[in-house]
Amino acid sequence: MHGEPGGVLGGLGPAATVHYLRRVVEMTDAERDQDHVELLVWQRGSVPDRTAFLRGEGESPEDALVAHVVDLERAGATFVAIPCNTAVVWVEQMRAAVDIEVLDTVDETVAEAIRLVPGLRRLGLLATDGTISAGTYARSAERAGVELVLPDDDVQREVMSVIYDGVKAGRPVPRERFDALVAHLKDKGAQGVALGCTELSVLHGEQGVDDPTVVDSIDSAARATVLRSGRPLRRS
Amino acid sequence: MHGEPGGVLGGLGPAATVHYLRRVVEMTDAERDQDHVELLVWQRGSVPDRTAFLRGEGESPEDALVAHVVDLERAGATFVAIPCNTAVVWVEQMRAAVDIEVLDTVDETVAEAIRLVPGLRRLGLLATDGTISAGTYARSAERAGVELVLPDDDVQREVMSVIYDGVKAGRPVPRERFDALVAHLKDKGAQGVALGCTELSVLHGEQGVDDPTVVDSIDSAARATVLRSGRPLRRS
Structure with missing residues (x-):
């Protein structure tokens, strides 16, 4: 398990990512730090606003989301979780860009x-x-x-x-x-x-x-x- | 700012890292997701117990802490923060291993x-x-x-x-x-x-x-x- 972290497409938004991480820690049956899930969390707020784009305003977040998941794979993530409901709209584009599994929330x-x-x-x-x-x-x-x-x-x-x-x-x-x-x-x-x-x-x-x-x-x-x-x- | 994340030596322990991340989000003067700090948080619980070692029990966490900060630098972190008081004992060893700044909590x-x-x-x-x-x-x-x-x-x-x-x-x-x-x-x-x-x-x-x-x-x-x-x- 060591050195094989899951990746987290974080920052969408930042507070939601914190809430998700807290739930991961709470849900893990752990007696000590060493029992916890290893995660690589990229807290990246710079992805263009997903909801605004879906409303027809502003630029598409697609390229930024794909780059985000590619960066997680390069950094060593063995799969990717998405603590966001809206970003899932682009899950197939993300999956096409990497060799690791992208979980669909x-x-x-x-x-x-x-x-x-x-x-x-x-x-x-x-x-x-x-x-x-x-x-x-x-x-x-x-x-x-x-x-x-x-x-x-x-x-x-x-x-x-x-x-x-x-x-x-x-x-x-x-x-x-x-x-x-x-x-x-x-x-x-x-x-x-x-x-x-x-x-x-x-x-x-x-x-x-x-x-x-x-x-x-x-x-x-x-x-x-x-x-x-x-x-x-x-x-x- | 984009693509230049700060690194976080996380997992020491996992709940403390979540608390620290929540405080970073709360302390940032942000109106929208895009205003938030970009962070690369490596939630790694596998580092040997710091307090146990300082009490004379178990293996030293030094190698694991140095590897942790090296991994953060390789993944693209431009500095490293440590949401833990005990790991700071090894801050000079961590600093010697990387070219990026390691903040001393x-x-x-x-x-x-x-x-x-x-x-x-x-x-x-x-x-x-x-x-x-x-x-x-x-x-x-x-x-x-x-x-x-x-x-x-x-x-x-x-x-x-x-x-x-x-x-x-x-x-x-x-x-x-x-x-x-x-x-x-x-x-x-x-x-x-x-x-x-x-x-x-x-x-x-x-x-x-x-x-x-x-x-x-x-x-x-x-x-x-x-x-x-x-x-x-x-x-x-």
Whole structure:
């Protein structure tokens, strides 16, 4: 294991990377420093804004993302994890540029939902308008044979308000608002709910949500990282 | 700035590295991802236990620490920060092995104390028995012309209890216990107090201590990282 680190496409954004790293450390069944996952984390904020580009503003991040994964491979990474939901839009371009495995955070999240919710056929998604319109979750769910359930338009506006006016603005979000979003998707037939947005992962962690049918994308990326590194998971 | 990342000697231990990274992100005056410090963080837990070696048990970490900093330089790091108080014992061996700057966390902490406490002549230290006996703080203070003030033996036992039975064991430590340690050193004539132990940094952050004469070593390393990267500090 020594000297064969996993790579982390960090900085997208920087705080999300820190949250992901904390979850990797917490999820690893380690008694001492030497038991932990070895990682090469490139905290690179300079990649052009992904969401802005998907909205039709600004330059494409594609070249920078490909260069990022190539730099991780050159530095010695044996695989790459992406603690970001939006960058996954360019995962095939990244994969084409390197010989190492690039984990798809969206696929890992859908797979985790299937693992945690027996007989899962309908999966709800809480994410930004940008992630929904990028279609990564829809394609991943389709490949897995699962139907994706999206919030009604008025509830999607509430999702955006929780993310932008709440978490991103540093304002506390009452647990009830989060629970109402999950309940709405379950009312629409979702058996599990994926959190496909870093801000929702942070909120989910802070509020100590222990509903096993709520599946966190950053937790899924962290779990995949620990397993891919050959380390045991801590029993939660 | 792009493509010229600072390097981080991570994994000593892994949770301390996460805490340091969070502080770097928080301390950077950034409006967007692109404003953040670019860092290459090698989260490497496999370095032999530093404290055990200093106690006379187990193999020396020197070769592994030197290899770690050499790997960071090869991967493209333009300087190296060390979010750990103990590894600083080997900073000269690391510096001799690379052409890039290796920041000394202990020197940064003493310099930060001098900056924050006008006319500082006596600096208290809260740290493990191992860090105290390694002598890094004593040598750094002497070079800076500052006298180091250590707790009395019974209070040092209380410091070790706060670190090992409290923070490391995951048990809450009342604010009063922390404040009493600082007050003891001030009673002994210290005008400022350095926190030379990661567990005390975590406790200090959790408790929101706002005494500017209490100087946190991980915060000092994070601050030095932001400045060395040429980024502006957020006004706190």
